Amino acid sequence: MPSHQPTAGDAAVDPQYLSSQPSPMASTSEPNRSKSYEPRKVHITDLPMTSENWYKHINWLNVYFIVLFPLSGLVAAFWTPLRLETAIWAVLYYFATGLGITAGYHRLWAHKSYNATQPLEIFLAAVGGGAVEGSIRWWARDHRAHHRYTDTEKDPYSVRKGLLYSHMGWMIMKQNPKRIGRTDISDLNESAIVRWQHKNYLKVVITMGLIVPCVVAGLFWGDWVGGIVYAGILRILFVQQATFCVNSLAHWLGEQPFDDRNSPRDHVITALVTLGEGYHNFHHEFPSDYRNAIEWFQYDPTKWFIWTMKQLGLAYDLKQFRQNEIEKGRVQQLQKKLDQKRSKLDWGVPLESLPVMEWDDYVDQCNNGRGLIAVGGVVHDVTAFIKEHPGGKAMISSGIGKDATAMFNGGVYMHSNAAHNLLSTMRVGVIRGGMEVEIWKRAQMENKDVQYVKD
Amino acid sequence: MPSHQPTAGDAAVDPQYLSSQPSPMASTSEPNRSKSYEPRKVHITDLPMTSENWYKHINWLNVYFIVLFPLSGLVAAFWTPLRLETAIWAVLYYFATGLGITAGYHRLWAHKSYNATQPLEIFLAAVGGGAVEGSIRWWARDHRAHHRYTDTEKDPYSVRKGLLYSHMGWMIMKQNPKRIGRTDISDLNESAIVRWQHKNYLKVVITMGLIVPCVVAGLFWGDWVGGIVYAGILRILFVQQATFCVNSLAHWLGEQPFDDRNSPRDHVITALVTLGEGYHNFHHEFPSDYRNAIEWFQYDPTKWFIWTMKQLGLAYDLKQFRQNEIEKGRVQQLQKKLDQKRSKLDWGVPLESLPVMEWDDYVDQCNNGRGLIAVGGVVHDVTAFIKEHPGGKAMISSGIGKDATAMFNGGVYMHSNAAHNLLSTMRVGVIRGGMEVEIWKRAQMENKDVQYVKD
Ligand code: HEM
Ligand code: HEM
Ligand SMILES: [Fe+2]
Ligand SMILES: [Fe+2]
Ligand SMILES: [Fe+2]
Ligand SMILES: [Fe+2]
Numbered sequence: 001m002p003s004h005q006p007t008a009g010d011a012a013v014d015p016q017y018l019s020s021q022p023s024p025m026a027s028t029s030e031p032n033r034s035k036s037y038e039p040r041k042v043h044i045t046d047l048p049m050t051s052e053n054w055y056k057h058i059n060w061l062n063v064y065f066i067v068l069f070p071l072s073g074l075v076a077a078f079w080t081p082l083r084l085e086t087a088i089w090a091v092l093y094y095f096a097t098g099l100g101i102t103a104g105y106h107r108l109w110a111h112k113s114y115n116a117t118q119p120l121e122i123f124l125a126a127v128g129g130g131a132v133e134g135s136i137r138w139w140a141r142d143h144r145a146h147h148r149y150t151d152t153e154k155d156p157y158s159v160r161k162g163l164l165y166s167h168m169g170w171m172i173m174k175q176n177p178k179r180i181g182r183t184d185i186s187d188l189n190e191s192a193i194v195r196w197q198h199k200n201y202l203k204v205v206i207t208m209g210l211i212v213p214c215v216v217a218g219l220f221w222g223d224w225v226g227g228i229v230y231a232g233i234l235r236i237l238f239v240q241q242a243t244f245c246v247n248s249l250a251h252w253l254g255e256q257p258f259d260d261r262n263s264p265r266d267h268v269i270t271a272l273v274t275l276g277e278g279y280h281n282f283h284h285e286f287p288s289d290y291r292n293a294i295e296w297f298q299y300d301p302t303k304w305f306i307w308t309m310k311q312l313g314l315a316y317d318l319k320q321f322r323q324n325e326i327e328k329g330r331v332q333q334l335q336k337k338l339d340q341k342r343s344k345l346d347w348g349v350p351l352e353s354l355p356v357m358e359w360d361d362y363v364d365q366c367n368n369g370r371g372l373i374a375v376g377g378v379v380h381d382v383t384a385f386i387k388e389h390p391g392g393k394a395m396i397s398s399g400i401g402k403d404a405t406a407m408f409n410g411g412v413y414m415h416s417n418a419a420h421n422l423l424s425t426m427r428v429g430v431i432r433g434g435m436e437v438e439i440w441k442r443a444q445m446e447n448k449d450v451q452y453v454k455d
Numbered sequence: 456m457p458s459h460q461p462t463a464g465d466a467a468v469d470p471q472y473l474s475s476q477p478s479p480m481a482s483t484s485e486p487n488r489s490k491s492y493e494p495r496k497v498h499i500t501d502l503p504m505t506s507e508n509w510y511k512h513i514n515w516l517n518v519y520f521i522v523l524f525p526l527s528g529l530v531a532a533f534w535t536p537l538r539l540e541t542a543i544w545a546v547l548y549y550f551a552t553g554l555g556i557t558a559g560y561h562r563l564w565a566h567k568s569y570n571a572t573q574p575l576e577i578f579l580a581a582v583g584g585g586a587v588e589g590s591i592r593w594w595a596r597d598h599r600a601h602h603r604y605t606d607t608e609k610d611p612y613s614v615r616k617g618l619l620y621s622h623m624g625w626m627i628m629k630q631n632p633k634r635i636g637r638t639d640i641s642d643l644n645e646s647a648i649v650r651w652q653h654k655n656y657l658k659v660v661i662t663m664g665l666i667v668p669c670v671v672a673g674l675f676w677g678d679w680v681g682g683i684v685y686a687g688i689l690r691i692l693f694v695q696q697a698t699f700c701v702n703s704l705a706h707w708l709g710e711q712p713f714d715d716r717n718s719p720r721d722h723v724i725t726a727l728v729t730l731g732e733g734y735h736n737f738h739h740e741f742p743s744d745y746r747n748a749i750e751w752f753q754y755d756p757t758k759w760f761i762w763t764m765k766q767l768g769l770a771y772d773l774k775q776f777r778q779n780e781i782e783k784g785r786v787q788q789l790q791k792k793l794d795q796k797r798s799k800l801d802w803g804v805p806l807e808s809l810p811v812m813e814w815d816d817y818v819d820q821c822n823n824g825r826g827l828i829a830v831g832g833v834v835h836d837v838t839a840f841i842k843e844h845p846g847g848k849a850m851i852s853s854g855i856g857k858d859a860t861a862m863f864n865g866g867v868y869m870h871s872n873a874a875h876n877l878l879s880t881m882r883v884g885v886i887r888g889g890m891e892v893e894i895w896k897r898a899q900m901e902n903k904d905v906q907y908v909k910d
Contacts, residue, residue: 111845148846148868184847259872285873288845319843321873324801328876331797338793342786346779388774390566390743391603392639413603417714418740418776421783 045176062171065132066240073233080229085221090231093130093213094239095275095301100128101139101243102275102302103309109188110140110147113290113319114306118193120314125197130208131239135198137188144183146247147287150262154181159251159263167248209236245273250280258285258329260336268299276300285329290318294326348424351378357429366401372428373399375408380426500631517626520587521695528688535684540676545686548585548668549694550730550756555583556594556698557730557757558764564643565595565602568745568774569761573648575769580652585663586694590653592643599638601702602742605717609636614706614718622703664691700728705735713740713784715791723754731755740784745773749781803879806833812884821856827883828854830863835881 049057104124107113116124125136133139142156149155156175159166165173188194197204210232217227254267264284271278271292276299279292293300309315362379366372371383373396382389382396389396391413399407408415408423415423504512559579562568571579580591588594597611604610611630614621620628643649652659665687672682709722719739726733726747731754734747748755764770817834821827826838828851837844837851844851846868854862863870863878870878 184849186849187847285871288843321877325873325876325880327796328800328802329873331793331800332872332876334789334793335797338786338789341782342790345783345786347783388743392642394639394641416740417787418780418784421780421787422776425780 043176043178044174045179057174059172059174066168066171070132070233070237070240073229073237076229077234080225082230083221083223083226086217086223086226086230089213089217089227090235093216093231094235096127097131097208097235097239098242098275099302099305100124100126101131101133101239102277103305104128105133105136105139106143106246106277107290107302107306109136109191109194110143111287112187113288114310114315115317116309117314117316120309121191121193125193126204126208129197129201129204130212130236131243132205132209132236133240133243135201136194137185137198140188141183141185142180144185145181147284148183149181150264150284152181153179156180157247159248163248163252166251167244170247242273242275243277245270246277246280249273250278254278254281256281256333258282258326258333260333271299276302276304282326286321286326288319289321291320346425349427351427351430354378354427354430356432359431359433362429362431363401371397371400373404373408374402374431375399375423376405377431378427379429379431380423381428382426385422385426498631498633499629500634512629514627514629521623521626525587525688525692525695528684528692531684532689535680537685538676538678538681541672541678541681541685544668544672544682545690548671548686549690551582552586552663552690552694553697553730554757554760555579555581556586556588556694557732558760559583560588560591560594561598561701561732562745562757562761564591564646564649565598566742567642568743569765569770570772571764572769572771575764576646576648580648581659581663584652584656584659585667585691586698587660587664587691588695588698590656591649592640592653595643596638596640597635599640600636602739603638604636605719605739607636608634611635612702614703618703618707621706622699625702697728697730698732700725701732701735704728705733709733709736711736711788713737713781713788715788726754731757731759737781741776741781743774744776746775801880803882806882806885809833809882810884811887814886814888817884817886818856826855828859828863829857829886830854830878831860832886833882834884834886835878836883837881840877840881 044053044056047053104121105128108116108121108124128136146155146157151158151160157166157170162169210228213231213235214224214227217231218224249267249270250265251263252265253270254265256265258281262284264280266279266281268278270280276292277283279294279298279300282294283289283292290306291300291303293303306315306318310318357379362372362374371381371386373380373382382400386393386396395412398412407413408419499508499511502508559576560583563571563576563579583591601610601612606613606615612621612625617624665683668686668690669679669682672686673679704722704725705720706718707720708725709720711720713736717739719735721734721736723733725735731747732738734749734753734755737749738744738747745761746755746758748758761770761773765773812834817827817829826836826841828835828837837855841848841851850867853867862868863874
């Protein structure tokens with residue numbers, strides 16, 4: 001749980017860039033700062049890990065909340081029979097607390113991708129707390145740093161440090177708060193709900209993580225122990241592992257349709273695991289879009305939840321990037337991939353590197369037996385290709401020593417794109433002053449005699 | 456079956472393009488020309504179809520061979536019990552005769568995509584005849600015309616005339632031989648096997664289409680009638696319909712990864728039906744490649760057959776386009792699609808259409824309350840966007856009236872590609888003489904005083 005709070009002087013905006021009339025929202029002071037942290041002292045992460053001090057590198061509080069305690073549910077389950085009602089309730093509560101993280105912590109508070117009315121905010125702050133993944137304030141601060149400094153040293157859960165690190169390692173190992181990039185959370189600090197949840201976080205965890213699931217199962221069907229073990233502890237294990245996948249799996253598995261310079265990726269498996277947060281390449285590119293999946297057939301229950309809340313009047317101002325901007329991103333990424341592919345192919349000698357030939361020289365060489373064909377002002381050596389020509393030897397031979405531009409481009413046969421490509425690999429020269437017709441025109445104008453080789 | 460032979464004067468090569476020493480292969484005379492056809496008479500296809508003459512428009516011989524006779528097998532099957540041995544034999548013979556068409560008629564004779572030794576040629580000419588789809592000579596001539604004049608009036612089975620027309624209609628309706636585009640089949644006319652098969656075509660059909668399947672079933676397991684009904688007639692029905700799909704389905708269903716100017720398409724369903732001839736967009740682009748499917752996991756048993764024949768020493772000189780040429784085609788087609796997509800999107804006002812502003816004018820307008828931000832020499836109106844800015848109001852406001860190029864490009868936050876795209880849609884002007892730094896440099900050089908608005 002929250003263990004690395006921003007350091008002193010860690011203002012959201014570099015002072016040199018602050019506008020003259022600071023917006024009332026851009027407060028640089030941060031309430032709720034952990035009082036115990038003293039920036040001048042040497043931090044444990046500055047010391048190498050040894051067999052002596054290794055246990056000081058571990059964040060034992062987090063180890064308890066995300067490893068020992070959730071795993072203890074597996075042990076308890078041995079002695080606790082699972083009742084059908086409790087199983088159904090555990091799954092439902094899994095979805096509720098999961099949505100607390102995805103629709104609440106993530107899309108509402110970290111990204112402000114929509115606005116929620118107070119009742120919805122309270123609900124999300126409550127069930128989000130029940131997922132036992134830290135307070136909104138702590139979570140959203142790290143998450144904004146993750147977006148702003150993705151894949152860099154300042155990214156709190158950079159996948160560049162390994163898949164396991166991005167999944168849980170970043171919480172299990174102590175972090176130097178100076179390392180995490182700074183972000184503006186003035187809007188969160190102004191929210192009474194966020195502040196309250198942060199201050200009373202442990203109470204929220206116990207109430208929403210354990211008491212509520214236990215009491216519901218106990219009061220309605222008398223399964224107090226099952227409620228705490230399955231809908232409480234084990235459900236925490238699952239919801240934690242599932243939502244942690246947004247930081248690990250979503251930066252590791254899948255496609256990159258919008259930008260491949262960073263690690264975020266789109267994959268349906270991640271989406272299935274994370275209540276729809278699996279279209280993460282899209283999400284990093286359009287973080288303030290309330291959707292993660294933009295196609296109707298893709299799995300994004302968090303989006304469906306937010307949309308339903310809007311229909312019920314509980315959410316409003318759902319933000320959405322214009323389709324035009326989304327398509328632009330896709331087109332640019334496709335272009336980039338295509339350019340990479342193109343640059344690996346052989347497109348023939350560039351025209352400017354070819355030797356220049358006279359028309360008469362071209363004709364002479366052909367009469368001396370070379371298999372040259374001029375098409376579009378460029379001379380091609382087709383000697384080796386004649387017997388392979390799909391249109392037959394006779395066809396291609398009929399172009400040797402001539403201006404074959406017209407024949408090649410439809411006069412005899414409208415050659416395919418593939419044929420044009422192949423032709424360009426056979427380039428050996430360019431003809432000075434264009435093609436045969438140009439030579440004749442010039443001769444006509446200059447009233448000079450041009451030697452025409454009859455065939 | 457062959458009913459429209461080339462007309463007189465229908466030379467493979469337009470005489471004006473014939474080379475002075477015609478290759479011995481480019482003979483313009485065509486043996487085996489049907490004597491009954493008289494080009495000067497009015498052809499039936501020149502007359503409109505009426506209730507009087509409709510039956511004259513029908514090619515009854517073909518109707519018999521590809522409709523009535525194969526369908527009669529369905530009727531005969533009512534009285535003929537199907538034995539397992541005969542069923543297996545019918546399927547095997549289906550593959551053999553199918554390969555006669557795909558590996559023989561199509562890839563060997565029509566496209567010369569490999570060379571076959573005499574035993575293999577004889578085998579393919581025999582089983583190909585057993586598929587009852589015309590002689591090699593007739594089939595390959597039409598097929599070459601189909602490739603050379605794809606989708607045009609000269610294409611014998613142009614899909615532009617309808618799916619059914621390209622499937623069977625072109626055989627059922629009489630054709631004016633003048634309509635079919637001319638092609639060079641001198642190489643086929645020189646082949647003794649091709650000439651023999653053409654001359655003795657009816658004998659080949661009866662032997663390979665009916666007698667062989669009947670005799671095998673009769674001699675080995677005593678099922679003479681089943682052999683003729685199932686391995687003979689019904690097998691003909693299936694192999695005909697399957698291979699006809701190359702002309703219909705393959706020009707109608709699927710993707711166009713190499714060229715979308717013509718109708719040929721790639722689809723796995725067509726491949727499954729046609730012994731691998733389903734990668735037809737590729738095939739029309741690279742017709743002399745012995746493969747139709749280029750990926751190992753795609754279904755192309757015809758390719759596998761040819762390859763096996765090569766291992767057995769029965770086939771040689773298997774032609775293959777360089778992977779480089781294939782990839783070039785793919786890249787170009789992708790580029791074309793991408794360009795089409797790009798042109799449909801809004802990329803913001805082009806820079807050259809924007810009004811030019813002075814730097815001081817830009818700063819003045821911002822001081823008067825306009826939400827303008829200059830990035831990279833271009834002024835953007837972000838007024839409506841400030842409250843939506845994913846990086847917060849304070850951040851974006853800090854750039855107003857300043858040269859925000861550096862902040863926007865990493866000084867504060869390295870904006871995503873999406874942010875750059877969005878920015879360009881907000882363009883309202885360009886700054887004369889570049890950005891703030893340029894103004895200062897110039898002022899310095901001119902030793903003039905520039906009004907700097909402090910904020
Ligand atoms: C210069 C005179 C040429 C003539 C008159 C000519 C004629 C033809 C004809 C008629 C075809 C169609 C074959 C068919 O019916 O399927 C053809 C196909 C082809 N030709 Fe040529 N050709 C010429 C030169 C070339 C050259 C110089 C190249 C390449 C270096 C070339 C490459 C091809 C290729 C790759 C095909 C098969 C692909 C397709 O259908 O487009 N040809 N040619
Ligand atoms: C001019 C000064 C600007 C500053 C200092 C600034 C700063 C920032 C910062 C820090 C973020 C990251 C938010 C986060 O932590 O997740 C951000 C995101 C974003 N900004 Fe700006 N911004 C500026 C101008 C603009 C402008 C003019 C636009 C577009 C017209 C823009 C579009 C965006 C978008 C779309 C994002 C979210 C997408 C992404 O993560 O790249 N910003 N901005
Ligand atoms: Fe991420
Ligand atoms: Fe996010
Ligand atoms: Fe075709
Ligand atoms: Fe073909």
